[in-house]
Amino acid sequence: MSKLQNKNENETMEKIVSLCKRRGFVFPGSEIYGGLANSWSFGPYGVELKNNIKQLWWKKFVRERTDMVGIDGPILLHPGLWEASGHTAGFNDAMVDCKECQWRYRADHLIEQATGKDMEGKLVEMSAILKEEKVKCPNCKKSNWTEVKNFNMMFKTQMNGIADDVYLRPETAGAIFIEFKNILDSMRVKLPFGIAQIGKAFRNEIIAGNFIFRVREFEQMEIEYFINPKEKWEKIFEGWLLAQEEFAYALGADKSNLRRYEHPKEKLSHYSKKTVDIEYLFPFGWGELFGLANRTDFDLAQHGKFSQEKLSYFDQEENTRFIPHVLEPTFGLERSVVVALIAAYNEESVGAESRIVMKFPKELAPVKIAVFPLLKNKPELVEKAKEIFNTLKSDFSCEFDDNGNVGKRYRRQDEIGTPYCVTVDFDSLENGDVTVRDRDTMKQERVDIKKLNTYFNSKFN
Numbered sequence: 001m002s003k004l005q006n007k008n009e010n011e012t013m014e015k016i017v018s019l020c021k022r023r024g025f026v027f028p029g030s031e032i033y034g035g036l037a038n039s040w041s042f043g044p045y046g047v048e049l050k051n052n053i054k055q056l057w058w059k060k061f062v063r064e065r066t067d068m069v070g071i072d073g074p075i076l077l078h079p080g081l082w083e084a085s086g087h088t089a090g091f092n093d094a095m096v097d098c099k100e101c102q103w104r105y106r107a108d109h110l111i112e113q114a115t116g117k118d119m120e121g122k123l124v125e126m127s128a129i130l131k132e133e134k135v136k137c138p139n140c141k142k143s144n145w146t147e148v149k150n151f152n153m154m155f156k157t158q159m160n161g162i163a164d165d166v167y168l169r170p171e172t173a174g175a176i177f178i179e180f181k182n183i184l185d186s187m188r189v190k191l192p193f194g195i196a197q198i199g200k201a202f203r204n205e206i207i208a209g210n211f212i213f214r215v216r217e218f219e220q221m222e223i224e225y226f227i228n229p230k231e232k233w234e235k236i237f238e239g240w241l242l243a244q245e246e247f248a249y250a251l252g253a254d255k256s257n258l259r260r261y262e263h264p265k266e267k268l269s270h271y272s273k274k275t276v277d278i279e280y281l282f283p284f285g286w287g288e289l290f291g292l293a294n295r296t297d298f299d300l301a302q303h304g305k306f307s308q309e310k311l312s313y314f315d316q317e318e319n320t321r322f323i324p325h326v327l328e329p330t331f332g333l334e335r336s337v338v339v340a341l342i343a344a345y346n347e348e349s350v351g352a353e354s355r356i357v358m359k360f361p362k363e364l365a366p367v368k369i370a371v372f373p374l375l376k377n378k379p380e381l382v383e384k385a386k387e388i389f390n391t392l393k394s395d396f397s398c399e400f401d402d403n404g405n406v407g408k409r410y411r412r413q414d415e416i417g418t419p420y421c422v423t424v425d426f427d428s429l430e431n432g433d434v435t436v437r438d439r440d441t442m443k444q445e446r447v448d449i450k451k452l453n454t455y456f457n458s459k460f461n
């Protein structure tokens with residue numbers, strides 16, 4: 001990722017982080033205890049946004065497809081799994097400490113930032129470059145480094161009844177592979193088919209940062225898509241890339257802010273035929289949003305070997321048994337939330353005033369409709385507004401708001417991205433209609449109260 005930042009880019013991120021806190025999307029983690037190393041907590045609107053993203057993903061990739069099934073596996077998994085997958089030995093990042101100020105860095109990121117050189121995975125060369133090029137510590141500006149060391153990013157813990165260390169899973173994929181046999185036995189699936197999962201993953205990142213872009217506890221939305229090794233995988237691979245890009249557009253991403261980065265052959269893992277990252281232009285530079293890899297039969301073969309279970313597929317038509325190959329589309333949920341927030345953020349002038357408006361795609365908006373009585377102290381208006389709120393709330397995520405004047409309420413709803421506001425005024429009591437205000441155009445129209453449900457159904461479908 002390019003680490004170049006300029007003032008405006010930083011400002012955009014700062015504005016989003018501050019809006020997230022002010023309006024209840026995302027709070028700094030453990031704040032009253034002074035914080036905990038770039039951890040974050042999702043507030044009331046953040047959790048709605050996150051859930052809407054998860055639901056959209058599940059709908060697109062599981063419910064609307066006939067070749068996919070879902071699971072929800074555990075976070076704590078048998079330690080043998082991580083031996084088989086190579087994580088125990090090799091899930092490492094390169095770490096280096098400044099001997100002067102004791103600040104710790106991810107060595108490859110530090111070097112890329114200082115020299116533009118991509119040294120990922122080259123431990124010995126990194127130690128040499130830090131010295132030869134006198135790379136300065138961004139904190140104390142001196143150049144006095146420890147040797148670059150491998151740091152395993154898995155969080156270790158203990159479990160009663162288990163002698164070995166167990167780990168918080170560093171990715172959700174492992175939990176999918178070990179259910180391959182159960183899915184085959186219980187679900188009558190035929191190749192090609194995929195298993196999807198959404199869930200938490202934990203990585204003890206050397207440096208977390210850029211808001212929720214890089215955190216140590218996050219959620220992934222992952223798919224293992226199994227294919228016959230004889231199949232022309234390139235076309236299916238391209239299909240998944242397009243589906244991932246479509247999903248980024250559904251978050252609100254603009255085409256011009258997305259690009260594909262194909263990993264060069266020399267950087268591919270020995271089992272991978274092809275890996276492509278879908279990158280997004282975040283205010284702090286290009287960064288990986290989603291990834292796609294052809295992992296061949298590596299995972300099933302390894303888990304078969306280590307567990308001594310037969311993880312193969314019997315093709316009845318061809319009367320053959322083989323280990324399927326797998327394509328792995330992976331999506332980061334926190335990074336999806338960041339994209340949705342950045343893409344939605346707008347500052348607009350309205351006459352002499354300005355407004356901040358979060359133009360989320362309607363499907364993702366945390367609150368779909370806000371209902372207001374024009375005045376808080378007029379019981380007949382409040383009663384009518386509550387009646388409307390009660391009829392809408394089972395079909396749409398709604399909020400009742402009678403705080404401050406209507407202008408202030410609009411401003412608050414704009415900042416949380418509510419697509420429609422309904423105001424009950426004195427004419428409503430006479431004529432049975434209300435004002436509906438559109439978030440994006442700010443246009444208002446009168447709508448018959450009896451037709452409100454149909455009106456909103458047409459707006460949201």
Ligand code: ATP
Pocket residue numbers: 171203205212213214215216218220288289290291330331332333334335
């Ligand atoms: P990076 O190069 O940014 O560290 P990665 O290549 O290690 O990412 P993967 O192992 O491919 O990431 O993980 C799949 C997805 O999980 C990523 O595309 C990203 O969206 C998300 N992800 C990975 N690490 C983190 C993290 N520390 N915080 C938030 N999301 C993450």
